Amino acid sequence: MEENKKIKNQLTKKDIFQTFIFSNFQQASFNYERIHALAFCVDMIPTIKRVYKKKEDQITALKRHNTFFNVTPAFCGPVIGLTSALEQAKSQGEDIDISTINSLKVGLMGPLCGVGDPVMWGTLRPILAALGATLALQGSWLGPVIFFLVFNIVRLGIKWYGLKLGLSEGMSLVQELSGNFLKKLTEGATVLGLFIMGVLVNKWTTINVPLVVSKTTFNGKTTITTVQNILDQLCPGLLSLGLTLLMMYLLKKRVSPILLIFILFGVGILGYAIGILK
Amino acid sequence: MSTFQIILVFLWSSIVGCGSVLDEWQTHRPLIACSVMGLILGDPIKGVVLGGTLELIALGWMNVGAAQSPDSALASTISTILVIVGHQSITKGIAIALPVAAAGQVLTVLARTFTVVFQHASDKEVEKANFRAIEWLHFSALIVQAFRVSIPTTLVAVFVSPVMVQNALNSLPEVVTGGLAVAGGFIVTVGYAMILNMMYVKYLMPFFYLGFVLSGYLKLSLLAFGAVGLILALIYVQLDPQFSKDKVQSSSAGTASDTELSEDELED
Numbered sequence: 311m312e313e314n315k316k317i318k319n320q321l322t323k324k325d326i327f328q329t330f331i332f333s334n335f336q337q338a339s340f341n342y343e344r345i346h347a348l349a350f351c352v353d354m355i356p357t358i359k360r361v362y363k364k365k366e367d368q369i370t371a372l373k374r375h376n377t378f379f380n381v382t383p384a385f386c387g388p389v390i391g392l393t394s395a396l397e398q399a400k401s402q403g404e405d406i407d408i409s410t411i412n413s414l415k416v417g418l419m420g421p422l423c424g425v426g427d428p429v430m431w432g433t434l435r436p437i438l439a440a441l442g443a444t445l446a447l448q449g450s451w452l453g454p455v456i457f458f459l460v461f462n463i464v465r466l467g468i469k470w471y472g473l474k475l476g477l478s479e480g481m482s483l484v485q486e487l488s489g490n491f492l493k494k495l496t497e498g499a500t501v502l503g504l505f506i507m508g509v510l511v512n513k514w515t516t517i518n519v520p521l522v523v524s525k526t527t528f529n530g531k532t533t534i535t536t537v538q539n540i541l542d543q544l545c546p547g548l549l550s551l552g553l554t555l556l557m558m559y560l561l562k563k564r565v566s567p568i569l570l571i572f573i574l575f576g577v578g579i580l581g582y583a584i585g586i587l588k
Numbered sequence: 589m590s591t592f593q594i595i596l597v598f599l600w601s602s603i604v605g606c607g608s609v610l611d612e613w614q615t616h617r618p619l620i621a622c623s624v625m626g627l628i629l630g631d632p633i634k635g636v637v638l639g640g641t642l643e644l645i646a647l648g649w650m651n652v653g654a655a656q657s658p659d660s661a662l663a664s665t666i667s668t669i670l671v672i673v674g675h676q677s678i679t680k681g682i683a684i685a686l687p688v689a690a691a692g693q694v695l696t697v698l699a700r701t702f703t704v705v706f707q708h709a710s711d712k713e714v715e716k717a718n719f720r721a722i723e724w725l726h727f728s729a730l731i732v733q734a735f736r737v738s739i740p741t742t743l744v745a746v747f748v749s750p751v752m753v754q755n756a757l758n759s760l761p762e763v764v765t766g767g768l769a770v771a772g773g774f775i776v777t778v779g780y781a782m783i784l785n786m787m788y789v790k791y792l793m794p795f796f797y798l799g800f801v802l803s804g805y806l807k808l809s810l811l812a813f814g815a816v817g818l819i820l821a822l823i824y825v826q827l828d829p830q831f832s833k834d835k836v837q838s839s840s841a842g843t844a845s846d847t848e849l850s851e852d853e854l855e856d
Contacts, residue, residue, distance in 0.1 A: 334610075334612055335610060335612075335726070335727065335730075336610070336612075337609050337610050337611060337612075338606075338609070338610060338726055338727055338729055338730045338733075339703055339706050339707065339710075339725065339726045339727075339729035339730075340609050340700055340703060340729075341700055341701070341703040341704045341706065341707045341729075342700055342701055342704060343704045343707055344707055347707060348706065348707050348710045348722070348725065348726045348729075349726060351710065351714070351722060351726075352722060352723055352726045355719050355722065355723065359719060365717055368717040369714065369715060369716075369717045372714040372717060372722070373714055373715075376710060376711065376714050383610070383611055383612060384612075427652055427786060428786065428787050431650040431652065431783070431786065432783050432786055432787040435614070435650075436647050436648065436783060437810075437814055439617060439619055439643050439647055440643075440644070440647060440810055441810055441811065441814070442619050442640070442643065443619060443639075443640040443641075443643040443644050443647075444640070444809075444810055445640070446619060446623070446636045446637060446639055446640025446643070447637060447640040447641065449633045449636055449637055450636065451623065451632065451636055453619060453623075453636060453639075453640055454619045454620050454623040454624075454636065454639060457614070457617075457619050457620070458613070458614065458620055461614055462612075462613055462614070465612065490831055493830070493831070494825050494831060497792070497824070497825055497828065498821040498822065498824070498825045499821070500787050500789055500792050501792055501795050501817070501820055501821040501824050501825075502814075502817040502818055502820070502821040503783070503787050504784070504787055504789075504792055504793065504795045504796040504799070505795045505796065505798060505799040505813075505816070505817035505820060505821075506799060506813065506814060506817050507780055507783055507784055507787075507796055507799065508795070508796040508797060508798060508799025508800035508801075508802075508803065509799040509800070509802065509803040509810070509813045509817075510647070510776075510780060510799075510803075511777070511780055511799075511800055512799075512800050512803040512804050513803050513810070514644055514776060515773065515774050515776055515777055515780075516773030516774065517773060517774050518770075518773075545801070545804055546804035546805065547800065547803075547804045550774065550777065551800055553774055553777045554777045554780050554781055554784070557777050557778050557780070557781035558781040558784055558785050558788075560781075561778075561781050561782060561785050562785060567649070567657055567658060567778050567779075567782060568658045568689065568690045568693060570778045571658065571686055571689075571690075571775055571778050572686075572690070574771050574774060574775050574777075574778065575686065575767075575768065575771045575775070577771065578767040578768060578769075578770040578771025578772075578774075578775075579763060579764055579767030579768065579770075579771070580767070581767070581770060582763060582766045582767035582770045583763045583767065587767075587770045588770065
């Protein structure tokens with residue numbers, strides 16, 4: 311197989327656009343058995359319809375794409391594009407094994423999830439949502455509007471460009487993706503995401519322990535020192551940091567998030583009742 | 589609530605339900621779901637404030653792979669209705685939203701198990717190369733997700749009266765509501781921890797602690813911190829010896845995995 315040989319694109323603009331629209335419904339039939347299998351099959355329909363005219367060919371093509379698939383939705387474009395390019399090449403008589411198509415599909419799932427999850431859910435969404443929420447807390451509609459517009463413009467851009475990239479680059483995309491670019495993007499997003507998480511842990515977690523440690527009267531002025539005062543002098547936000555690290559540990563131990571939320575609820579009520587939390 | 593409002597509540601919560609499975613347009617995030625719900629119910633400001641409050645709590649709630657997180661969709665729609673219709677405070681909204689998020693999570697698991705039926709039905713249509721039916725099965729599975737949110741939400745909108753909400757919430761003792769308000773301040777850590785665990789890279793964790801220390805002492809806006817973080821990220825990627833120096837070495841390391849991949853293909 312010659313990797314650099316350009317495959318003649320058989321898809322019309324309408325086919326590509328339809329594939330793009332379908333790819334925006336990647337999780338419509340999300341199910342625990344095969345996750346996005348049916349979605350991927352549907353993504354391939356415009357291609358299959360265009361390049362395979364015999365019914366048997368269509369059936370075998372549909373069958374091989376109605377199998378387990380799972381990638382961060384925003385990053386599904388490159389795989390869909392590449393698979394479409396391979397199907398087109400195969401229909402043009404290129405010697406492409408079905409197992410090649412399958413192994414490339416499966417092989418790209420890992421790296422694309424590896425970059426998609428931290429970029430979308432670890433960096434882009436939390437930062438924009440936190441920004442939007444700050445505005446929203448003051449009653450401003452700019453909050454939800456900015457979050458909605460910016461997130462979706464970026465998401466649609468990644469999806470469209472990713473799809474086009476997969477279609478035009480074909481096999482050389484695999485080399486491109488397994489090169490440094492994805493690694494750089496993942497690492498950069500992780501640095502930004504972790505930094506902002508550190509900021510948020512301190513900025514937006516409120517724990518106050520008004521427990522009085524000492525009461526001193528000097529020159530008629532009474533100074534009350536609470537646990538919180540002492541902790542703040544050490545470093546602001548220490549309790550928030552400790553609690554976050556504890557939650558990370560418990561989540562790693564497979565305690566469910568909703569259980570942790572209810573436990574913290576209980577801690578809040580109990581602490582408030584005894585007077586050590588306010 | 590007028591009939592027209594109830595229809596809008598049904599339509600919007602259907603969109604929120606679709607959004608919660610698609611995870612594309614983010615209509616299921618509290619920031620958007622609560623705000624639009626508030627607009628429908630005639631109190632857009634309260635909706636936005638509640639949306640912002642819940643968004644911070646739910647910041648890290650995400651579905652990665654097949655793992656399910658608490659459900660922000662149902663929590664947003666129902667809590668907005670109860671807070672606005674029952675004239676309740678934002679704090680009480682949090683107290684309503686969290687149990688609903690737990691219930692919503694159970695419904696999500698059920699819905700995503702039920703959609704296996706659509707997957708199996710598609711296998712039969714694939715055998716016949718019936719394109720239209722395959723597409724229809726894929727898109728109609730969304731109805732399950734829409735109903736998952738819109739049916740409970742609309743039931744609450746129709747059957748719950750302001751007096752009921754007030755009676756139920758006013759009967760909560762002060763210790764509980766005060767405690768919930770306190771807990772609302774630090775429940776956010778669960779969401780932060782979910783994100784941090786997903787992104788956890790040991791050698792990059794200093795950036796997390798840097799953000800933590802800086803925000804304790806510097807009174808910068810979030811946008812400013814975002815810019816600082818972005819600059820740090822760019823500098824780090826530029827300086828990372830993995831990418832910068834020894835271009836030859838790193839590219840040969842990069843192609844090592846490539847050749848492995850293409851070798852696999854050749855074997856196949």
